[in-house]
Amino acid sequence: MLSxxxxxxxVHKMWNDHEISKxxxxxxxxxxxSDGGGEIGKMYGIYDEEGxxxxxxxxxxxxxxxxxxxxxxxxxxxxxxxxxIRQIQAFQLVRESEGTKATPAGWKPGKQVLEPGPxxxxxxxxxxxxxxxxx
Amino acid sequence: MPEEFKPGCQRxxxxxxxxxxxxxxxxxxxxxxEDMSMIKVGKPAPAFTAPAxxxxxxxxxxxxxxxxxxxLLCFYPGDFTFV
Numbered sequence: 001m002l003s004x005x006x007x008x009x010x011v012h013k014m015w016n017d018h019e020i021s022k023x024x025x026x027x028x029x030x031x032x033x034s035d036g037g038g039e040i041g042k043m044y045g046i047y048d049e050e051g052x053x054x055x056x057x058x059x060x061x062x063x064x065x066x067x068x069x070x071x072x073x074x075x076x077x078x079x080x081x082x083x084x085i086r087q088i089q090a091f092q093l094v095r096e097s098e099g100t101k102a103t104p105a106g107w108k109p110g111k112q113v114l115e116p117g118p119x120x121x122x123x124x125x126x127x128x129x130x131x132x133x134x135x
Numbered sequence: 136m137p138e139e140f141k142p143g144c145q146r147x148x149x150x151x152x153x154x155x156x157x158x159x160x161x162x163x164x165x166x167x168x169e170d171m172s173m174i175k176v177g178k179p180a181p182a183f184t185a186p187a188x189x190x191x192x193x194x195x196x197x198x199x200x201x202x203x204x205x206x207l208l209c210f211y212p213g214d215f216t217f218v
Binding site: 001002003004005006007009010011012013014015016019027028029030031032033034035039040041043044045046050051052053054055056057058059060061062063064065066067068069070075076077078079084088091092 | 173174182183185188189190201205210218
């Protein structure tokens with residue numbers, strides 16, 4: 001886990017010491033990156049030139065260094081952490097299966113996975129029910 | 136009297152006043168295009184190194200060093216904002 005904003009490392013320390021550590025009763029466990037000037041934010045396409053800040057961009061990067069997923073929100077709306085963790089679990093399952101498995105909509109750990117192949121073509125309706133997406 | 140403003144979830148922006156813009160800058164109509172194209176899924180994450188605050192220390196973080204691990208990289212508008 002890496003966090004990143006345009007604030008300096010000194011402000012990161014103050015935020016950790018004076019607010020975040022009081023919220024979670026410990027220090028921030030991951031590195032808080034400082035991207036003054038927004039150079040990293042520009043590379044990732046989430047820098048807001050007008051406000052001079054980084055928007056709420058979230059990137060899942062796999063062990064090979066490839067981006068598997070991202071989400072970008074405007075500042076007033078916070079992220080859904082549980083959904084991010086669910087996505088990481090799904091990407092990890094797919095990777096461990098070496099691409100032989102796929103997770104249908106609404107998948108969570110323990111739920112049904114699909115094994116795409118010739119036999120499954122046109123048969124998803126038979127082995128997977130839409131209600132599963134909402135459970 | 137300075138005008139009061141309500142703080143939002145990002146740093147309040149600076150507005151340049153028209154008269155303070157130098158004539159030669161006004162002549163430049165097209166800004167040099169920055170490479171801000173959205174990155175693609177399944178493709179390499181842009182490499183970087185950056186200073187960071189981590190557990191009481193100031194350190195340099197190189198994304199390369201995280202090869203072999205899953206990385207969640209989260210950007211946000213700023214420290215001490217509300218969300």
